[in-house]
Amino acid sequence: MRKKISLIGAGQIGGTLAHLISIKELADVVLFDVAEGIAKGKALDIAQATAVDGSDVNLIGTSNYEDTNNSDVIIITAGVPRKPGMTRDDLLGTNLKIIKQVAEGIKKTSPNAFVICITNPLDVIVMALQKYSGLPTNKIVGMAGILDSSRFKYFLSQELKIPVKNIDTLVLGGHGDTMVPMPNHTTANGRALTQLLEENTINKKSLDSIISKTRKGGAEIIKLLEKGSAFYAPAASGVEMAESYIKNLKKTLPCAAYLNGEYGVKDLYAGVPVIIGSKGVEKIIELSLSKDEKDNFDLSIKAVKELFSSAVKIDKDLAK
Numbered sequence: 600m601r602k603k604i605s606l607i608g609a610g611q612i613g614g615t616l617a618h619l620i621s622i623k624e625l626a627d628v629v630l631f632d633v634a635e636g637i638a639k640g641k642a643l644d645i646a647q648a649t650a651v652d653g654s655d656v657n658l659i660g661t662s663n664y665e666d667t668n669n670s671d672v673i674i675i676t677a678g679v680p681r682k683p684g685m686t687r688d689d690l691l692g693t694n695l696k697i698i699k700q701v702a703e704g705i706k707k708t709s710p711n712a713f714v715i716c717i718t719n720p721l722d723v724i725v726m727a728l729q730k731y732s733g734l735p736t737n738k739i740v741g742m743a744g745i746l747d748s749s750r751f752k753y754f755l756s757q758e759l760k761i762p763v764k765n766i767d768t769l770v771l772g773g774h775g776d777t778m779v780p781m782p783n784h785t786t787a788n789g790r791a792l793t794q795l796l797e798e799n800t801i802n803k804k805s806l807d808s809i810i811s812k813t814r815k816g817g818a819e820i821i822k823l824l825e826k827g828s829a830f831y832a833p834a835a836s837g838v839e840m841a842e843s844y845i846k847n848l849k850k851t852l853p854c855a856a857y858l859n860g861e862y863g864v865k866d867l868y869a870g871v872p873v874i875i876g877s878k879g880v881e882k883i884i885e886l887s888l889s890k891d892e893k894d895n896f897d898l899s900i901k902a903v904k905e906l907f908s909s910a911v912k913i914d915k916d917l918a919k
């Protein structure tokens with residue numbers, strides 16, 4: 600029996616998610632959007648694309664939560680994206696209201712789903728989603744770290760002139776300017792990045808500029824596009840998480856997960872390495888961090904906490 604993935608939000612990322620899921624024949628797809636025509640039009644277009652790809656999946660578009668009943672996976676992109684010059688935090692007010700509606704919609708129709716939240720500002724929105732929906736914390740996770748790590752990996756591959764698949768890396772912390780790329784947990788062609796620094800295969804100045812470009816990766820694309828934000832890499836990142844759940848791959852992936860003491864953090868979502876399998880977030884991996892990494896991680900946690908307290912000021916329901 601094929602699995603069912605409902606995509607709440609059929610915009611740039613939602614449509615790309617639907618197409619990637621259908622090409623991979625991962626699951627049947629329900630594209631949900633308040634703009635019903637967008638959802639139905641993209642579902643029909645991608646359904647016709649399956650006749651080219653030869654994919655055997657069903658797609659429907661809807662604005663009725665009933666059609667998302669008993670989803671195995673729900674991926675949420677409902678919300679507004681940034682405009683040039685905006686920070687992710689500027690989206691809080693608008694997207695908080697939207698995520699409250701989405702939480703109401705999914706908690707009744709898919710209480711057992713694995714929920715992947717993509718909407719920004721990610722760390723606070725995924726936490727609000729869990730509090731509004733009351734779904735278990737190990738079944739609600741945010742997508743950001745895979746995207747940030749993919750940007751770090753791509754820039755490193757360009758600098759070192761080696762294929763991206765030969766680079767393993769990790770970006771932790773909040774999905775914002777305080778995110779923490781982790782050079783000490785990065786290997787290129789199986790060799791530690793710290794070793795490459797020592798032998799000057801890559802110099803500190805280039806690495807620092809790559810870390811800065813990673814942090815600004817989203818803003819760079821927004822400036823170029825002028826309307827909308829990145830969507831191909833975010834969608835690919837969301838699909839990797841959904842696939843690890845549906846196929847029980849138990850991949851270790853950097854995601855915004857609920858921390859209850861791990862890394863010295865309690866009752867907060869933040870980007871850490873987790874194992875995703877058929878039970879959802881099955882384990883939080885606690886890395887040993889250098890003093891620098893721990894300081895940067897704690898700074899990132901502080902930024903998420905501050906933004907969450909702004910969210911509580913907007914909606915007291917989040918204080919419960």
Ligand code: TXD
Nearest residue numbers: 608610611612633676677678679680717718719742743833
């Ligand atoms: O790494 C990450 N997590 C980020 C997330 C990477 C890139 C983009 N990031 C954020 O994802 C971005 O800042 C936005 O908050 C979301 C979605 O970005 P996208 O580019 O897909 O935005 P679109 O194209 O505007 O699509 C949003 C859709 C649009 O079709 C709206 O009609 C719909 O959301 N929408 C809703 N759907 C359901 N329910 C409600 N209430 C609703 N409101 C709007």
